[in-house]
Amino acid sequence: MFPQADRQLCGNPPNLRPDIGTQRLSRKDKKTTRAPGGRNKLMMSGTTVASQSAVAGVAERKETAGRGRVSNDSAAGQPLLDVRGVTIQYKTQAHLVTATYRVSFSVLQGDRFVVVGPSGCGKSTLLKAVGGYLAPTEGEIRLKGELITKPGPDRIMVFQEFDQLLPWMTVLENVVFPLKTTGTLSGKAAIARAMHYIEKVKLAEFANSYPHTLSGGMKQRVAIARGMAMEPDILLMDEPFAALDALTRTRMQDELLSLWDETRFTVLFVTHSIPEAIKLGSRILLLSPHPGQVKAEINSVPRGQENSSEAAALGREIHDMLFADQIEEAPHVANANALGG
Amino acid sequence: MLQTQTLSAVERPNIYCETLGPEQFGIIQKPLTLAEKIYNQVWLRKIGILVFLALGWEIYGRWLDNPLLVPPFSAAVSALMTDVANGTIPLRAWASIQVLMIGFASGTLLAGLLTVFAISSKLGTDFLDTMTAMFNPLPAIALLPLALIWFGLGSGSLVFVLIHSVMWAVSLNMLAGFRGVSTTARKVGRNYNLTGLSFVARILIPAAFPSILAGLKIGWAFAWRTLIAAELVFGVSSGKGGLGWYIFESKNQLNIAEVFAGLLTIIMIGLAVENVVFRVIEKRTVQRWGMQS
Numbered sequence: 001m002f003p004q005a006d007r008q009l010c011g012n013p014p015n016l017r018p019d020i021g022t023q024r025l026s027r028k029d030k031k032t033t034r035a036p037g038g039r040n041k042l043m044m045s046g047t048t049v050a051s052q053s054a055v056a057g058v059a060e061r062k063e064t065a066g067r068g069r070v071s072n073d074s075a076a077g078q079p080l081l082d083v084r085g086v087t088i089q090y091k092t093q094a095h096l097v098t099a100t101y102r103v104s105f106s107v108l109q110g111d112r113f114v115v116v117g118p119s120g121c122g123k124s125t126l127l128k129a130v131g132g133y134l135a136p137t138e139g140e141i142r143l144k145g146e147l148i149t150k151p152g153p154d155r156i157m158v159f160q161e162f163d164q165l166l167p168w169m170t171v172l173e174n175v176v177f178p179l180k181t182t183g184t185l186s187g188k189a190a191i192a193r194a195m196h197y198i199e200k201v202k203l204a205e206f207a208n209s210y211p212h213t214l215s216g217g218m219k220q221r222v223a224i225a226r227g228m229a230m231e232p233d234i235l236l237m238d239e240p241f242a243a244l245d246a247l248t249r250t251r252m253q254d255e256l257l258s259l260w261d262e263t264r265f266t267v268l269f270v271t272h273s274i275p276e277a278i279k280l281g282s283r284i285l286l287l288s289p290h291p292g293q294v295k296a297e298i299n300s301v302p303r304g305q306e307n308s309s310e311a312a313a314l315g316r317e318i319h320d321m322l323f324a325d326q327i328e329e330a331p332h333v334a335n336a337n338a339l340g341g
Numbered sequence: 342m343l344q345t346q347t348l349s350a351v352e353r354p355n356i357y358c359e360t361l362g363p364e365q366f367g368i369i370q371k372p373l374t375l376a377e378k379i380y381n382q383v384w385l386r387k388i389g390i391l392v393f394l395a396l397g398w399e400i401y402g403r404w405l406d407n408p409l410l411v412p413p414f415s416a417a418v419s420a421l422m423t424d425v426a427n428g429t430i431p432l433r434a435w436a437s438i439q440v441l442m443i444g445f446a447s448g449t450l451l452a453g454l455l456t457v458f459a460i461s462s463k464l465g466t467d468f469l470d471t472m473t474a475m476f477n478p479l480p481a482i483a484l485l486p487l488a489l490i491w492f493g494l495g496s497g498s499l500v501f502v503l504i505h506s507v508m509w510a511v512s513l514n515m516l517a518g519f520r521g522v523s524t525t526a527r528k529v530g531r532n533y534n535l536t537g538l539s540f541v542a543r544i545l546i547p548a549a550f551p552s553i554l555a556g557l558k559i560g561w562a563f564a565w566r567t568l569i570a571a572e573l574v575f576g577v578s579s580g581k582g583g584l585g586w587y588i589f590e591s592k593n594q595l596n597i598a599e600v601f602a603g604l605l606t607i608i609m610i611g612l613a614v615e616n617v618v619f620r621v622i623e624k625r626t627v628q629r630w631g632m633q634s
Contacts, residue, residue: 152532155532166544
């Protein structure tokens with residue numbers, strides 16, 4: 001067992017965000033007692049209790065932030081995306097599958113928020129729910145305080161699949177397309193904005209090429225440019241580099257980070273790779289496998305230190321936490337990917 | 342002793358090699374002979390086959406020496422030339438094509454409406470499934486007697502059977518194409534707030550275009566055959582007959598060379614549409630987009 005890491009997590013404030021209030025303990029107790037009986041059955045292992053307390057802490061932070069909005073003194077602490085107690089269930093041919101169970105987290109403006117977990121932990125399903133493609137069975141997801149009910153251009157999704165680019169349009173047309181259809185920009189302004197972001201991903205010379213002539217990495221760069229050109233409140237990335245070869249993936253990660261340095265966009269990034277999470281993330285959410293529950297929400301190492309010994313230690317810590325429980329191979333992983341649409 | 346020997350045999354030194362630059366290799370290639378180059382041209386081979394067939398026809402026709410059964414190729418060609426020059430064939434062909442275009446366009450339009458209705462609800466899908474299951478195997482020409490009763494002798498009847506022959510084939514292909522659109526493309530469309538008809542027009546139709554184009558090709562072939570057959574049955578509409586009627590008339594006057602001239606015209610128009618119109622559309626769309634090689 002790995003109780004130490006977990007105890008450290010729930011006991012040690014440094015791993016949680018500093019703005020969590022001092023009344024945390026009492027609030028937490030209240031939260032736990034309020035929990036229905038069914039939940040306690042799932043909270044038998046010490047690790048789950050730890051994660052629940054971390055969740056309660058985040059809930060507390062949200063409440064303080066909510067008050068802050070009125071008094072207008074902590075705009076930085078106001079969550080941009082607020083995921084609260086989200087349980088997602090979906091039906092397959094024979095089963096009702098619970099993909100995530102009461103997941104809560106908040107993404108702040110400018111966060112590089114990474115959700116990491118083994119396959120089958122419902123992280124992609126969770127991202128689809130944030131994207132508005134499926135509705136949570138329980139709980140709610142709010143973007144800038146507004147409930148998410150359907151897909152919208154304020155949350156642009158970057159998928160893993162290369163066919164997310166529309167093959168009948170050139171690179172430029174692909175990037176211009178959402179700007180025009182959503183009425184964000186039109187005419188020359190749309191083209192100028194699109195070219196700006198195409199240049200940012202270093203594809204200016206391919207602006208008039210069709211997607212099928214590009215390599216996988218270039219296609220993903222176009223998809224990222226298309227997402228960024230919309231300047232959405234939050235960019236949702238569903239393992240966008242998973243289908244790339246290792247060298248290209250590393251380069252794409254570096255490029256994504258340098259893009260972030262330039263524009264400081266908010267991104268919610270889903271991955272199953274722990275090194276990728278540590279390298280890209282500023283804040284990392286760990287989900288346990290099947291059904292996905294929050295195991296921890298921790299800060300990553302500072303930028304550019306992904307090869308340091310702290311990063312290695314963090315990687316081991318994450319690895320130990322994720323694989324603390326015996327992993328049951330989820331039988332419906334393939335179905336989870338086929339959801340929505 | 343034996344063990345140490347095997348162990349040392351496994352241990353191997355690292356090997357580093359110098360590789361040759363590309364300039365060190367002479368490019369090894371040899372031009373093909375002229376005959377090989379000519380043989381490699383597909384269109385030249387196909388023309389060869391056509392010439393061979395025409396020669397066979399000509400020889401057989403001369404040997405038979407019975408222009409009422411098989412006039413030689415040269416006679417058919419000269420009849421074709423004469424009637425093209427005096428304007429008979431172009432006029433007849435134009436009459437056929439006009440009716441065809443009306444029937445094809447309205448059939449495609451109806452197919453599009455039906456398919457959009459089909460994908461928007463389960464009931465619609467069932468409706469289209471049932472209708473295509475019933476009517477797709479029904480030859481359009483079998484409806485001609487009914488059409489004649491309903492619409493009389495005229496282009497109305499022709500258009501009716503044309504619509505029937507085009508609609509089911511096209512809507513089957515459209516539906517298959519719409520169903521085959523990837524979930525990622527659908528999600529991308531929904532991400533940009535595309536719903537309803539704009540979703541169909543901007544995502545589904547282009548994404549399903551290879552299937553739609555295949556459906557249009559099949560529909561065109563069906564329509565062309567149906568039209569000629571229908572014209573052969575009753576032919577004249579409002580005083581100007583089409584190519585089918587031209588063939589029928591020529592047969593009645595025992596002018597068999599003209600019958601062949603009419604058949605050649607039908608073949609040539611069919612080839613032209615297939616290899617020029619549809620080929621150009623394919624090159625400009627699905628091939629350019631990499632959706633079809």
